Amino acid sequence: MNNSLDLAPEAFADLLNKSSELVLNKFSDLEGQKAFHNHPQKEIERWFDEPLPREGMDDHELLDLVKEKVLDTATNNLGPYMYAYVMAGGSQMSIIADKLTSTINQNVGKWHLAPAMSEIEKRVIQWAGEMMNYDQNAKGVLVSGGSAANLTGLTVARNVFFEKNEIRKKGLFGLKPFTAYASSEVHSCLDKSMDELGIGTDHLRKIPVNEDFTINLDALEEAIKADLENGFTPFCIIGSAGTVNTGAIDDLEALADLAKKYQLWFHIDGAYGALASSLDSIKDHYKGIELADSLAVDFHKWMYQSFEAGCLLVKDWETLKRTYFKKASYLDASLEDSDRLNFNEHYFQLSRSGKALKIWMSIKSYGIERIKQMIQKDIDLTRYLAKLVVASEDFELKSKSELGVVCFRYVKDLHSEDEINSFNKRLIPALEEDGRVFITGTTLNEQFVIRACLINHRMHEGTVDHLVKVIREVAAGLIENKSVKEDAETNSA
Numbered sequence: 001m002n003n004s005l006d007l008a009p010e011a012f013a014d015l016l017n018k019s020s021e022l023v024l025n026k027f028s029d030l031e032g033q034k035a036f037h038n039h040p041q042k043e044i045e046r047w048f049d050e051p052l053p054r055e056g057m058d059d060h061e062l063l064d065l066v067k068e069k070v071l072d073t074a075t076n077n078l079g080p081y082m083y084a085y086v087m088a089g090g091s092q093m094s095i096i097a098d099k100l101t102s103t104i105n106q107n108v109g110k111w112h113l114a115p116a117m118s119e120i121e122k123r124v125i126q127w128a129g130e131m132m133n134y135d136q137n138a139k140g141v142l143v144s145g146g147s148a149a150n151l152t153g154l155t156v157a158r159n160v161f162f163e164k165n166e167i168r169k170k171g172l173f174g175l176k177p178f179t180a181y182a183s184s185e186v187h188s189c190l191d192k193s194m195d196e197l198g199i200g201t202d203h204l205r206k207i208p209v210n211e212d213f214t215i216n217l218d219a220l221e222e223a224i225k226a227d228l229e230n231g232f233t234p235f236c237i238i239g240s241a242g243t244v245n246t247g248a249i250d251d252l253e254a255l256a257d258l259a260k261k262y263q264l265w266f267h268i269d270g271a272y273g274a275l276a277s278s279l280d281s282i283k284d285h286y287k288g289i290e291l292a293d294s295l296a297v298d299f300h301k302w303m304y305q306s307f308e309a310g311c312l313l314v315k316d317w318e319t320l321k322r323t324y325f326k327k328a329s330y331l332d333a334s335l336e337d338s339d340r341l342n343f344n345e346h347y348f349q350l351s352r353s354g355k356a357l358k359i360w361m362s363i364k365s366y367g368i369e370r371i372k373q374m375i376q377k378d379i380d381l382t383r384y385l386a387k388l389v390v391a392s393e394d395f396e397l398k399s400k401s402e403l404g405v406v407c408f409r410y411v412k413d414l415h416s417e418d419e420i421n422s423f424n425k426r427l428i429p430a431l432e433e434d435g436r437v438f439i440t441g442t443t444l445n446e447q448f449v450i451r452a453c454l455i456n457h458r459m460h461e462g463t464v465d466h467l468v469k470v471i472r473e474v475a476a477g478l479i480e481n482k483s484v485k486e487d488a489e490t491n492s493a
């Protein structure tokens, strides 16, 4: 018997072929598959409730089990009926690349552990900077996603801004509280970042927004001045290049001006929207992106990559090194070729997966123009959905944007604000139970709204029509249930 975990080559080949069949199976009839399977939580918990396996099972049976319990029940992000959160459908090239990446199992912490992967990561970062009109020579680091990218951006901002106070060594003790500024629509991960960095969420000043959900610049400047007068230390302005709620893009140029005026760090959360700055049709909305000191981006959003793939971009390597470098004797790179870039010296992680290959292979395979066409298609389909909403008698449009998010509510035969709010709140779990589409809601101006995010290159007008049809049918079912219940109550009274 072979004394390793490896199979004989033929057995391994059989399993690889079988796993490829499973992949192909997921792609058969994507439009015929449900978006959500609605198995009760307890049932799914039971499937996996077993003692720690002492002996291995047959691998073919294991793959059959995975197909039945994991693949066939998966929330269908691939398919074109996923409208919730910001859930891109992935791409076939990133599936292939992820398999190859785990085959070579590189650790992209040190250059000599992953020579090609390290260079590919640098290239992907530079391409992203160029694509988004941020910087032709952008530097940065791939991270798990938008939350990690924003945390990285604020860490860099804090460590570089307060370098004179030696905060990496001494901590924040004894310093006046630092304050950062973002719109009230900023993503919640920035609160988490403030919390993790020891600055505290109270010190993320949430600035009111204008009617289009972009940050109000006058209110922002007032807040900075008030903090300066009251003994706080403003250090960072955070702009949103596409908010999660509505896709609003702040006036980035004006934010950069304010940051310059008050000598603050300028960070942009472009996790959702920054990649759309590559489109000629809307690039003017992103004027000022090039002035950011740091920019967070997600490739598992509008680059259609499989999870996880986020990125923080900055202007030079030194910024990251000043934030993260830590000498350790067993990692000492001083004897190595100085052109080698060691990512562990420029980021928090030491061991790092090779996230760059899937992005690199996708860009090379599809070409950036084709990817841009897909982003534009998502945006055009969002406008199509907004038009359907406006033209209908049963829906009311609550927000639109230049990007792929639209918010609306069901209003037919509902009269008061309370009635509309509570009906739309009930609609979301009813839609989940139905499972044909997957969509969630949010709150805008204290009104509960249905929020559709279109970020899947497999969508088309027909799938958007399907969304509207399903919402109508589920709403009608809820109304019918309600009147049946009311009739029953009246009869029994």
Ligand SMILES: Cc1ncc(COP(=O)(O)O)c(C=O)c1O
Pocket: 085, 086, 144, 145, 146, 147, 148, 150, 187, 189, 242, 243, 244, 269, 270, 271, 272, 273, 298, 310
């Ligand atoms: C604007 C924005 N920022 C940050 C995030 C967090 O990104 P992630 O979910 O990749 O951590 C999101 C996610 O939707 C987002 O839309």
